Amino acid sequence: MTPGAGDDAGGRYGEAVFRPEQAGEGERIDFGALAYDDVTLARLSALGAGPGWRCLDVGAGTGTVSRGLLRELGVERVLAVDRDVRFLAERPVPGLDLLEADVTAPDFSPGRFRLVHARFVLMHVPERERMVGRLAELLEPGGVLVLSDAVDLTSEVAPGTPYTRAMRAMWRGLRETIGTDVSWVPSYPALLRAAGLAGVAAEIHVPPLVPGSPISRFWADTWERSRAAMVGTGLVDDAALDAAVRWLDSEECAALSAGMLTVWGRRPPS
Numbered sequence: 001m002t003p004g005a006g007d008d009a010g011g012r013y014g015e016a017v018f019r020p021e022q023a024g025e026g027e028r029i030d031f032g033a034l035a036y037d038d039v040t041l042a043r044l045s046a047l048g049a050g051p052g053w054r055c056l057d058v059g060a061g062t063g064t065v066s067r068g069l070l071r072e073l074g075v076e077r078v079l080a081v082d083r084d085v086r087f088l089a090e091r092p093v094p095g096l097d098l099l100e101a102d103v104t105a106p107d108f109s110p111g112r113f114r115l116v117h118a119r120f121v122l123m124h125v126p127e128r129e130r131m132v133g134r135l136a137e138l139l140e141p142g143g144v145l146v147l148s149d150a151v152d153l154t155s156e157v158a159p160g161t162p163y164t165r166a167m168r169a170m171w172r173g174l175r176e177t178i179g180t181d182v183s184w185v186p187s188y189p190a191l192l193r194a195a196g197l198a199g200v201a202a203e204i205h206v207p208p209l210v211p212g213s214p215i216s217r218f219w220a221d222t223w224e225r226s227r228a229a230m231v232g233t234g235l236v237d238d239a240a241l242d243a244a245v246r247w248l249d250s251e252e253c254a255a256l257s258a259g260m261l262t263v264w265g266r267r268p269p270s
Helices: 025-046 064-071 086-090 128-137 162-178 185-194 214-225 227-232 238-248
Strands: 054-058 077-082 096-100 113-119 139-151 198-205 259-266
Touching: 025 064, 025 086, 025 113, 025 139, 025 198, 025 214, 025 259, 054 064, 064 077, 064 096, 064 113, 077 086, 086 096, 113 128, 128 139, 128 185, 139 185, 162 214, 162 227, 162 238, 185 198, 185 259, 214 227, 214 238, 227 238
Parallel strands: 054 077, 054 113, 077 096, 113 139
Antiparallel strands: 139 259, 198 259
16 A cells, blocks of 8 residues: 655655565565455445446555455456555456556546545545545445544553554654554544545454464564654664564563554435
8 A cells, every 4th residue: 555645744655664665565565454354345345345346446555455356246347546556466367457646646536436445545645634525526426435544542541561662653653754643533434424425334443463463463564664763753762662573472462453443435326
């Protein structure tokens, strides 16, 4: 997933951090997919995604959701959009179309779709309220918009552990570097209603944080790739970050991963 520019931070996802050319970046994204794809595809199926549907997958990353829509749910076609499509191009399947584009660009207009889906994208881009409205405009009448993003569960009342200290440093470091902001994610339902969508609802999924799990490996890789930004906050140093990686893979680990909030709404028939 490679969205557009960060707020006023001066960096971009995929450039300042999480560069697609960096060794292992595709595998990092896939660890996150292993933690969340089953939940995502189950929700899309429950919303009716299936034969005859034309879908837009925004910030498609390595394409696991796009391919799942085609192979498991049997949709007609998926247009997978990303600022860098190298990972998508490595695993082509029938019905999968690729578009290398910045979804935040004013001229982004790929057509109308029965499903518009974006996961872990808007948290990294500016003008988030505008983007919710823009994605809603890409729905055909009766089409459904599904957005998923992270919610931080390492609040100030969470126990102070190597993990929680690393997560707090990560969120602050990414915000200062590329503009990532998850604080507004709980407002998603209201934003979809403001965009004119009906039947708005939401759910949250928190994958189990156990040693060796895909989500644990995802966080360890994510910390490594954002190490400079995390250390730059002053909340952790290299030694503390190394300790957090070890703690994450130890039997002492007892914590909550960041959750994934998913919200959906349908464009009323014209």
